[in-house]
Amino acid sequence: MNIYFFKFASLLYLFGTLAYLVYIIFLKGVLSKIAVTIVSVGFASHTLALLTRYVEAGYTPVTNLYESLSFFAWMIIGILLIANLKYKVKVLGSFLTPIALILMLFAFALPKEIFPLAPVLKSFWHPFHVIFAFLGNAIFTLTFCCGVMYLIQEHQLKSKRMGALTKRLPPLNLLDDLSYQSLKFGFPLLTLGIITGAVWAEYAWGRYWNWDPKETWSLITWLLYAALLHQRLTVGWRGRKASIMAIIGFLTVLFTFLGVNLILPGLHTYTNWK
C-alpha cells in the first residue's frame, strides 16, 4: 500500500517540478499556483505513504537508504510548503521540488520491501534522531538553494546585467534573510540530531561517540554550520561569503548522508539497503 502512495507522490512531484520549471520560464502567477497545488497533493500522498509504511512495518520507516531518501524528500517538500506560507518566494519551488524529485527517483531504484527491524535500530531514540537530523538537513537544503540563488543574483547585479534571470530571482536581501532564518532553525535541529544520536549510541553501542565515519562527518558539518552562524552573528557575514559557506555546508550534508554510507563503511552502514 505504502509503495502506491509513494509512486503517486513521485509522479506528482514530477508534474510539480515541470509546472515549476514552466513557471520560472514564463513567470505566470497561475502556473505557480498550479505547481503548489500539485506538490501539496503529492506531499499528502507522500505523508500517507510514510504513515501506511509505519503501520505496516511497525517502526519509524527511516531505516535504510530507500526510506531515508523518501523521508528526506518528504521533509524538503514540507519545508517548501511552510516557507511558501511565510515568504512570498514562489520561485523557491523551482529549486526545491527538483531536488526532492531527484531523491525520490533515486529511492525509486532501490528495493522497497519492508524488512524486520535490525535489533540495533530498535530504540526509543531512533525516531527523534532521524526526525531531527533530516529536518535539519531539509532546512539546510533550503539554505543551500538560497545561497545558489543569491550567488546568481549577485553576479547579475555586480556584472551590471539585468538579464532574464534577474527578474526571476528574489531580491538579495530577501534571499539573505531567508538563508539566515533557515540557518537559525536548521542548526539547532542538526545539533539535536547529533545529541539524540549520541544518547542512542550510548544505549546501543555503549559509548556516546565512536568516531564512526558518519559521526565524524556530522561533526564536520556541524562545525561548518556553527562557524557560519558564528560569523553571521559576530562579524556580520552575509551575502556572498555566507552563501558560499551554505553551499559548502550542504555538500558536506550530502556527503554525510550519502557519501559516507556508500564509500566509508561504519556503524551506520546497514545491511539491508543494498
Place this chain on the structure above:
Amino acid sequence: MELLVIGLNHNTASIAIRECLAFPEDILEDALSKIHTLSSVKENIIVSTCNRVEVYIATRETEKAIYDLKNFLSQFHGISLKEFEKSLYAHVGEEAVRHIFRVVSSLDSMVLGEPQILGQIKNAYDISQQTKTSGLILHRLLHRAFHVAKRVRTETKIAISAVSISSVAVELAERIFGTLKKKTVLLIGAGEMSELAARHLVSAGIEKILVTNRTYERALALAQGFRGEAIPFEEMGQGLKKIDIVISATNSPQYLIGHDQITKTMKDRRQKPIFFIDIADPRDIEPRVGDIENVYLYNIDDLQKVARENIKDREKEAQKAETIVQGEVVKFVNWYQSLEVTPTIVALRKKFEEIRKKELEKTLSLHPDLSEKEKQSLEALTSAIINKILHTPITLLKQTNEEAMTDLYLDALRALFGLPEKSLETLLKFEEEKEKEDLEVKDAM
C-alpha cells in the same frame, strides 16, 4: 548674415579641456559682452554646461568669425589654442541650425533624451537677452529650437529613455533590497537627473531622503522640495553608515567617495548592502568601490546600458526625432533665406498699396453718388490689379536661390521704386517677428 556655432562637447573633448573652457555663470555676461565687441560678430549666445561649451553667433564674415572666436577662447581662458583646437568643431549655416536643434532636443546629449539641456539652453538664451548680445537671428533660432525640443519630447519616446534610467535605478534597488519601505536615500549634489531618480524612488516607497551639498543652503532648499532632511557636507561620511542608497551628482573634479573609505564604512555597517548611483561626470565615486562586497555601484552609463535593453525600439525613436529635426531645419532655413527678400517685398507691397489707396480716394471723391456696392467693386478691382502686377516679381524673388541674383533684383527694385534702406526694414521686421514669436513661445511653454 550667416549662422555659426563653434564649440566642443563630451564627444570631442576631455573633461579637463571642457572645464578649462567652461563659462561659469559669474563670468558669462562678461564673456558675452567681450564676444559682442568682435567686429565679425553680430549676435552671440554662449551655452556652457558640464558636457559642452558652445558659442552660437550670427556673422557676416564666417571665416573671420571662426578665427576671432578661437582666439577669443584662447585669450579669455588663458590657454593656448594648440591645446584645444583639435577638440573644437564649427558648423555653419544649415549645419549650425541642425546642430542646435539636435542639442536642444537632447539628441546630442550623453544621456539621450535627458531633460536638463533644454533648461540650460533657455537659461543661456535669457542671459544673452539680458546682455543684449542676441538679436533677431539667434532669437528666432532659439525659439525654433525650443519648439523643436517640445515636438521631439511629445512626439517621440526619446524622453522616456531618460525617465527609464530612473526606473532602472528603482528596479535595481528593488532587486537588492526587496521592498524599499524603511530604506533611506542620500542625495549628494543636485541635478535634474538625480532629482528625477530620487522622485522615482520616493514613489516606489522610499521612506527617508537625506540631502547634502557643498553649500548647506542649497541642501536645505532641496531637502524641502522632497520633505527630506539636509545634512552638512562634512557629515556625509557619517551619513553613509546609515543610508541604503546613494545618488551622487556633483560637479566635483575628483572622487568624493573612495575605495578605502567605503571598505571601512562597510565594516561599520556590518556589511549591510549599499547601492551607489553615480550620475556625475566626471564620476563622484571611485569605480573600484563597486568591487567591495555588498556594495553595488552603477554609474549613468551602466544604468543606460540596462535601460537600453529595456527599450527595444529606441533606435526607431531616435530616427523619428532626427526626422522632426530635419523638417524643422528646412523650415528654419527657408525663413532664414527669405529674411533678405521679405522686407523688400513688404516695402514694395506697402508702396503699391499707398498709391492704390490715394488714387481710389481721389476717384471716390469725384463720384460721391456711388452706391456701397459699387465702391466695394472698385476696391476689389484695384486690389486685384496690384496683386496681379506684383505676383510675378515677388514669386521670382522668393524663388531665387542664388545670392548674387537676389541682391541684383533687390537693388533694382529699391532703385526703381524708391524703397527705403534694407537695414531699417530689417529692424521693423524684427519687431513684427518678435511679437509673433513671443505668442508662439508662450504657447510652446
